[in-house]
Amino acid sequence: AQTVTQSQPEMSVQEAETVTLSCTYDTSESDYYLFWYKQPPSRQMILVIRQEAYKQQNATENRFSVNFQKAAKSFSLKISDSQLGDAAMYFCAYRIPNSGGSNYKLTFGKGTLLTVNP
Amino acid sequence: ETGVTQTPRHLVMGMTNKKSLKCEQHLGHNAMYWYKQSAKKPLELMFVYSLEERVENNSVPSRFSPECPNSSHLFLHLHTLQPEDSALYLCASSQDLWTSGRNEQFFGPGTRLTVL
Numbered sequence: 001a002q003t004v005t006q007s008q009p010e011m012s013v014q015e016a017e018t019v020t021l022s023c024t025y026d027t028s029e030s031d032y033y034l035f036w037y038k039q040p041p042s043r044q045m046i047l048v049i050r051q052e053a054y055k056q057q058n059a060t061e062n063r064f065s066v067n068f069q070k071a072a073k074s075f076s077l078k079i080s081d082s083q084l085g086d087a088a089m090y091f092c093a094y095r096i097p098n099s100g101g102s103n104y105k106l107t108f109g110k111g112t113l114l115t116v117n118p
Numbered sequence: 119e120t121g122v123t124q125t126p127r128h129l130v131m132g133m134t135n136k137k138s139l140k141c142e143q144h145l146g147h148n149a150m151y152w153y154k155q156s157a158k159k160p161l162e163l164m165f166v167y168s169l170e171e172r173v174e175n176n177s178v179p180s181r182f183s184p185e186c187p188n189s190s191h192l193f194l195h196l197h198t199l200q201p202e203d204s205a206l207y208l209c210a211s212s213q214d215l216w217t218s219g220r221n222e223q224f225f226g227p228g229t230r231l232t233v234l
Contacts, residue, residue: 004160035222043206044121045225091161104149104215106223108160 004092006109013082014117020067021077021112023092032096034068035106036077040088048090051075079114087116120144122226124209130232133199139229141192141209148214150192151223152184155206167192168215199233206230 004025013019025034032053039045051059051068058066063080075094079086092109122143131137143150152164166174167186175184181203183195192209210223 009158037225042227043230044227045208047222047224050222103217104151104166104212104221104223105163106161110158110160 004094004107004109006090006092006112008112009110010113010115012115012117013079015082015084017082018078018080019082019114021079021090021092021114023075023077023109025073025075025092025094025107027073027094027096029096032094034066034075035093035095036064036066036075037091037093037108038086038088039091039111040085045091049077082116084116084118087114089113122209122211122224124207124226124229126229127227128230128232130234131196131199132234133201135199136195136197138196139194139207139209139231141194141226143190143192143209143211143224143226145211145224147211147224148189149212150186150189151210151212152192152194153208153210155208155228161208165194166215173215196231199231201233204231204233 006023034051036048037045038048049059049061049064051066058068065078067076089111091111093106095106097103125140148169150167154162154164163176164178165184170186181198185193206228208228209226212221212223
C-alpha cells in the first residue's frame with residue numbers, strides 16, 4: 001500500500017527559530033507530486049509548498065523550504081523564522097499523475113501539530 | 119465569497135436525524151470532493167465528482183448520500199448516522215480530475231459534525 005508517514009505527532013518551536021517537520025512516503029512510482037498542507041485552528045487547509053519528483057532542486061516559498069531526498073523517499077519541511085501564525089497542523093501528501101482513473105488522488109499523512117511559543 | 123465555502127461550520131445531530139452539509143466553490147473548478155477527517159488518522163477520501171458525475175465512492179456507507187447538482191455545489195446528505203461518524207468533513211475542489219500538472223485541490227473550512 002502506498003503510504004505517507006509523519007513520525008512526529010507534535011512539534012514545538014520558539015518564535016523566530018527554525019523547525020523541521022519530517023515526512024517519508026512509500027510509492028513505487030517515479031513520477032509524482034509532493035505537498036505540504038497547513039491546517040490552522042480555523043481549519044481551512046491551505047497548500048504551503050509543492051515539489052515535483054522529477055525536479056532535483058528543492059522547492060522554496062518564502063520562509064518555507066523542503067529537503068527532498070528521492071532515493072530515501074523523504075520530504076521534510078523547514079520553517080525558518082517561525083511566527084505565531086505558523087502554528088497549525090501540517091500534513092504531508094503526494095499525488096501520482098498519469099495513473100489512469102486515480103490521477104487526482106491525494107495520499108495524506110496523519111499530520112504534525114506545530115506549536116509556536118512566544 | 120471566495121474559494122471554497124462550507125455550511126454549517128458546526129452540526130450536532132441525533133442518530134435518527136436527517137441533515138445536509140453544503141459546499142460551494144467559487145473557483146470555476148470542475149471537480150469536487152468530500153473528505154472525512156478524524157483525529158489521528160489521515161484524511162479519508164469519500165466521494166469524487168467531475169462535472170456533476172460521481173466518479174468515486176470510496177466504500178462509504180449508504181447513510182452518507184452525496185449530491186452534486188452543478189459543478190459549483192456539492193451536498194452531503196446524512197441520515198441515521200452513528201457516533202463514530204463524528205468528524206470534520208472537508209470539501210475540496212480542483213480544476214478537473216485529469217490534468218496531470220498543476221491541479222491542486224483547494225479545501226473548505228470544514229463542518230465539525232457531532233453525532234449523539
